[in-house]
Amino acid sequence: MTVAWGPLLAAYVVLVGLPTGLTLMTWWVGRSGASVRLERIGAWGALVALVAISVLLVADLGRPERFHLMLVRFDNLASPISWGAKLIALKILLLLLVVHAVERRRPPDRPLPRLTKVVAVLLLAVSFALALYPAALLARSWASPLAGGAGVLFVLTALLMGAAVVVLLGGEGRTALLGLLAASAVALAVEALALAGRPGDRLLLAELTTGGSAPLFWGVAVGAGLLLPAAGLLTLPRNRVVTALCAVAVLAGAAATRYLLFAVGS
Amino acid sequence: MARLGMLIDLRTCIGCHACSVACKAEFDVPLGNFRDTVKYVEEGAYPKVTRHFIPVLCNHCEDAPCLSACPTGAVVRLDDGQVTIEDGDCNLNRACMAACPYDAIYVDEDRGAAAKCTFCDHRTAEGRQPACVDACPTNCRVFGDLDDPESEIAVRAAANDVTVWKESAGTRPKVLYVDPKNALPLIEEQGVQVDTTADLSGEPA
Numbered sequence: 001m002t003v004a005w006g007p008l009l010a011a012y013v014v015l016v017g018l019p020t021g022l023t024l025m026t027w028w029v030g031r032s033g034a035s036v037r038l039e040r041i042g043a044w045g046a047l048v049a050l051v052a053i054s055v056l057l058v059a060d061l062g063r064p065e066r067f068h069l070m071l072v073r074f075d076n077l078a079s080p081i082s083w084g085a086k087l088i089a090l091k092i093l094l095l096l097l098v099v100h101a102v103e104r105r106r107p108p109d110r111p112l113p114r115l116t117k118v119v120a121v122l123l124l125a126v127s128f129a130l131a132l133y134p135a136a137l138l139a140r141s142w143a144s145p146l147a148g149g150a151g152v153l154f155v156l157t158a159l160l161m162g163a164a165v166v167v168l169l170g171g172e173g174r175t176a177l178l179g180l181l182a183a184s185a186v187a188l189a190v191e192a193l194a195l196a197g198r199p200g201d202r203l204l205l206a207e208l209t210t211g212g213s214a215p216l217f218w219g220v221a222v223g224a225g226l227l228l229p230a231a232g233l234l235t236l237p238r239n240r241v242v243t244a245l246c247a248v249a250v251l252a253g254a255a256a257t258r259y260l261l262f263a264v265g266s
Numbered sequence: 267m268a269r270l271g272m273l274i275d276l277r278t279c280i281g282c283h284a285c286s287v288a289c290k291a292e293f294d295v296p297l298g299n300f301r302d303t304v305k306y307v308e309e310g311a312y313p314k315v316t317r318h319f320i321p322v323l324c325n326h327c328e329d330a331p332c333l334s335a336c337p338t339g340a341v342v343r344l345d346d347g348q349v350t351i352e353d354g355d356c357n358l359n360r361a362c363m364a365a366c367p368y369d370a371i372y373v374d375e376d377r378g379a380a381a382k383c384t385f386c387d388h389r390t391a392e393g394r395q396p397a398c399v400d401a402c403p404t405n406c407r408v409f410g411d412l413d414d415p416e417s418e419i420a421v422r423a424a425a426n427d428v429t430v431w432k433e434s435a436g437t438r439p440k441v442l443y444v445d446p447k448n449a450l451p452l453i454e455e456q457g458v459q460v461d462t463t464a465d466l467s468g469e470p471a
């Protein structure tokens with residue numbers, strides 16, 4: 001069978017967690033009085049990352065000059081890509097509005113105007129939809145049999161990526177990170193149990209846990225991405241270097257998990 | 267409105283590839299891509315061996331995953347049920363290819379669009395048969411309106427046990443097979459496209 005989506009789509013599925021998680025986590029960490037610096041970097045970071053990722057998506061098209069068809073065509077609303085493209089464009093627009101408001105306010109720590117807060121709420125809703133979007137997108141592809149039912153994992157890995165970046169930026173994301181690590185461990189275990197219970201899916205589980213994907217799964221997704229950072233954050237909570245290293249490991253682990261959801265079984 | 271379909275009787279297919287060649291010629295299908303081809307599948311152990319010939323093409327599914335995956339509306343269903351691709355609306359995001367469980371769609375670099383079997387809608391609009399049906403020397407392919415009880419396809423479908431390829435995919439194909447030797451499950455993991463990576467280039471060394 002021809003595998004229709006290759007490395008660029010894999011990169012998209014992995015990287016799109018970053019702007020999504022960044023938007024959601026900067027809001028979460030800053031909800032009780034945002035740090036101005038974090039708010040600013042969060043908005044700019046998500047915007048730059050999303051634009052860069054959109055370039056990836058366009059570059060993956062065989063006819064990039066016809067990208068606009070995904071935005072202006074509404075004939076097929078059953079198509080996840082149709083929704084995804086429009087949501088990405090909407091999120092870029094909303095981020096531009098937030099960045100504009102953040103840059104214009106004087107003094108810089110003045111609360112954002114009411115209208116911007118409405119935009120920010122919309123942004124959160126769109127970001128949440130985009131966090132789930134890879135699951136909807138890949139559910140239509142026979143080449144990514146694990147991804148369709150893995151909406152929770154896509155959301156959690158996006159949040160983990162966002163929390164890790166927040167921590168790297170010096171934000172107080174340690175508690176959130178620990179909570180998300182625990183939730184991800186549970187979600188992975190539930191997913192594994194579900195796969196083990198369905199005869200057709202046991203092969204996928206075997207590929208993941210004992211087959212060709214096992215080193216990436218156990219070594220990076222579970223070991224480096226969940227166990228090491230959890231141990232590091234719990235045992236040396238005040239050590240900044242350890243915290244930063246844990247955040248980097250979380251990023252690598254979340255990226256590996258997303259890649260495996262895309263690639264296993266194709 | 268008709269509900270056009272094809273019936274392929276595997277009892278009479280001789281694996282001559284006349285259909286594949288006719289299809290290639292009709293659409294100028296690029297090297298390495300296929301709208302229609304014939305799978306050769308061997309079964310059993312010496313001395314009880316057999317070889318099945320299984321012609322495959324787009325199934326013009328009633329529940330077509332390619333159609334619902336396409337974000338630009340380039341994949342369309344014509345009035346008589348054929349599923350086709352409008353070149354001008356395709357931006358080659360390949361969602362249809364990723365969705366089709368039969369690997370029936372390929373990227374046609376020359377046309378700059380996804381492409382696949384159309385049930386020869388340009389020919390059938392003129393009352394002619396699809397090229398593969400015309401070319402078949404054993405008449406094992408029958409094309410027509412599945413809803414017309416008088417049509418040859420409906421009569422033959424009613425008179426035989428018919429089955430479809432990858433029924434579990436739930437796509438409700440309109441290409442039906444007479445398959446008394448139960449050969450279709452042998453190509454359950456395969457698609458229309460052929461792995462040509464081991465083929466020699468044909469260029470002089």
Ligand code: SF4
Pocket residue numbers: 323324325326327330331332333349365366367368369370371382437
């Ligand atoms: S066989 Fe594939 S390309 Fe043809 S209609 Fe069905 S899903 Fe679409």
Ligand code: SF4
Pocket residue numbers: 278279280281282283284285286304319321398401402403404405406407
């Ligand atoms: S032309 Fe007819 S007999 Fe020859 S391979 Fe095709 S379907 Fe079989």
